[in-house]
Amino acid sequence: MAAAEQWALFLDFDGTLVDIVERPDAVVVDQGLRDVLSGMKDRLGGALAIISGRPIAFLDTRLAPYRFDIAGLHGLEYRIGKTVYLCQPEDHPRLRGIVPRLQDVASAKSGVLVEDKGCSVAVHWRLAPQERDFVLATVNAAAEALGPEYRIQLGKAVAELLPAAAGKGKVIESFLRQAPYRGRRPIFVGDDLTDENGFNAVNALDGISVRIGDGNTVAQKRLQTPAALRQCLSAWVAGGVLPLMEEAGA
Ligand SMILES: [Mg+2]
Incomplete structure (x- = not known):
């Protein structure tokens, strides 16, 4: 397996990290997952970002006390390190x-x-x-x-x-032009139609795309549920191997 420092991890939120709930405002993130994300960020030398259709302000409330690099509104707004671009x-x-x-x-x-x-x-x-x-x-x-x-x-x-300009692929490409993402291979995990745009972008960049759940997709790999992804991430933070980082098809 390649060293963690060669990878940049991009994660969708709803349906990927957390289960989809009936009323979007009711979504909760347990402390264990927040800690795992923070641990992953450290292990990746900072190269971890949440790429969601939600507004950043909402995601921050669910991920506090941590503040992750993040793209909201399908890439219309983003924060990377201390640089913030908010949609007005x-x-x-x-x-x-x-x-x-x-x-x-x-x-x-x-x-x-x-x-x-x-x-x-x-x-x-x-x-x-x-x-x-x-x-x-x-x-x-x-x-x-x-x-x-x-x-x-x-x-x-x-x-x-x-x-019309919004798109997850474009914002992932933009992250990859900036430190600490620059020069790394992207992994993007998502679950929905809006994520296909991101899968296409990472496929073109020799990255790894992972779709959560069923449905037609251009993603190279599949995990069945957010719980399966959470388990994967927890095991990796605890020192295991992250299967997502194996070479596609290997
Ligand atoms: Mg989603």
């Missing part, structure tokens, strides 16, 4: 204009939740699977009204409107 909602007046309308429409449908992330807005139907087509039609109409500067990101029981 006021730069997206047309998106802001659509949020109250989506909230109005959703309020008539029990179980449809609108998650306002500032520079993006996600509509969840996990609690109301029968409303899937309604949500998709609503979000499609909103996307058409917004035009090509915005796009729809589909996920697990969620459709999100976000600036």
Whole structure:
């Protein structure tokens, strides 16, 4: 196995490190996992980052007292060391204009939740699977009204409107141009459609891509559950071998 210092580890959050919950705000991270992530970061010489669709401010509350390098909103905002780039909602007046309308429409449908992330807005139907087509039609109409500067990101029981420039692959590439990530081989672990963009990027960089759970994917490896990944990471921090770092196909 190659030395840890040759690798950079990028981890999605929901559905990858933690199980997906019915109401997105209800997600919890146990102290054991936070400690494991911190231990991994040390072992990797700092080259560990969380790459999520959530806002950084939300993730920080769940990962405290630690502050990890992090990308939020599918790469629209990031923090690497002391450098912070936050997305400004006021730069997206047309998106802001659509949020109250989506909230109005959703309020008539029990179980449809609108998650306002500032520079993006996600509509969840996990609690109301029968409303899937309604949500998709609503979000499609909103996307058409917004035009090509915005796009729809589909996920697990969620459709999100976000600036078209957002993408996990691009932000991973940007991390890899900066210390301590520069010159390392990336590993990216994710579970959802938004992560496929990141898998493509690390595949092209001779990295290792890992998909959690079932579903079509361009990822090279697969783990079945977040619990399986957590076990893997814990064993590695405790001094074992991280199977994800074995050569793909080896
Ligand atoms: Mg995920």
